[in-house]
Amino acid sequence: MQYSYLIVDDNKDNIQETLSKFEAFPEYYCVGAAENREDAINKILELQPQIVFLEINPKNKKSNLSLSLISELYRFIDRIPYFIALTALPKFAFEAIQAGVFDYLLTPLNPFDLRKSLLKFQKTNPTVASNTICIRSYGDYQFISLNDIVYLKADNNTTDFFLQNGRRLTAYKTLKHYENNLPFYFFRIHNSYIVNSNFVSRINTGKSLCYLNNSDLSISFSKTFKDNVDTLIKKIAPEYL
Template identity: 45%
Template sequence: MKKYSYIIIDDDAESIMRTKTIAEGFSELTFMASATNYQDGLHMVLENKPSFVFLEIDPEDLSSNLSLAFINELHRYLAVIPKIIVTTSKKGLAFDAIQYGVFDYLLKPLMHIDLLKTTLKLEKILLQTNTVEINEVVSVATPPSEVSRVSNVVEKPLIICIKSYGDYRYLNAADIAYFQADNNSTDIYLSTGEMITAFKTLKHFESILSHPFIRIHNSYIINQNYIARIHHGNSVCYIKNSPKKIPFSKTYKSNVDVIITNFATGNYIEI
């Protein structure tokens, strides 16, 4: 799963803590720093170049100088501007914020569902961007007769090679139902029921894998394509064609919410 760093700039220390607490529920978000005024916030952004900036634009402490003008200052120094997420209690500034090209506008008090929508919005944009980039490379750089061949290469399934002392074991990622941590190694369970051990930590697999693999517990990464049922009351996911029930923890509950949302955005009927 791709990681996104963020900085919080807000004159209210309590508000900073609330934003940070909610963001900590998303494993893909990594806190870098916080600031309570314009100048300190600017220095932190220029030094750290975060993916996101949570920005208050209508501060209670006017001496903090926080406003949408902060975004203009970033344009003076950075070729790539972090995605700005405005966090404020006033609805009336939304139109002005849009003119500054902010990524999102969230009203205080910030709620978990607000940030979930923001992260899903980012995932959707990145997916669309990657698709456009692939199409552009194919159409501009490739003769028409070669387009079909290149498309096949792009769609080639991911193969994971488990290497140990000269033994190379090749696994089709689409056949993996879930990963389970086992101290400093990881057990990989296939849809056939077979298990293969890899001498890498679960954290290593989390860092190199993306959709449809998602971490739902300190000990488990699951392929959401193999989920047959999610039971919130018991905090477990059921695996297709298997009696296996995989627990999910409070720490990764937001990832389970993402899975539920992903199912709902497909060809889907809820009864």
């Protein structure tokens, strides 16, 4: 299972520092970063991260980042992400908990404290995606490992699964159905395609091509799903945020 997170911090150096701590946690991927309140709200609503790391510094009068961002989100959505507050000041912990944060970590981040917080998050969210998907064709049920799926292609109201071994299987459900049910490492990049990010070897934004299987295969992505492609790039190479 992979988990997505967003960093909200008005200091670029702090953002890079937080990103560096996640090198030890490959099951987590960063969908983006925001440096101000408005951008943070927009990205949370658009990217729907599971965790938001929110830096709060009450001493910085120029910053518009605060715990009130959490309550503001309820104006737009019923279910908000898990917030983990980051701050150098321990005295605001009670206020942060009252505001609804999931956890409160002191900066600079201690890797052991981060690990404990992430493990607590995973314990709170015990749902582990099955590593197998059932592809049904009439009375034939085939059980396929998600790790073997390179990409999916829409074909009217059916979906073709292209596997690592070269096989193609047809399921009598729409691509939209699988988009809503596949785990986080699958990305829809076109009206007709969903790719397994673990097989992505190259992305050419100039030619709008996504290369799979060590560049042996290329498929197009569309402007409609550009945000998904951007998130895919950030997942694979967060250093290019």
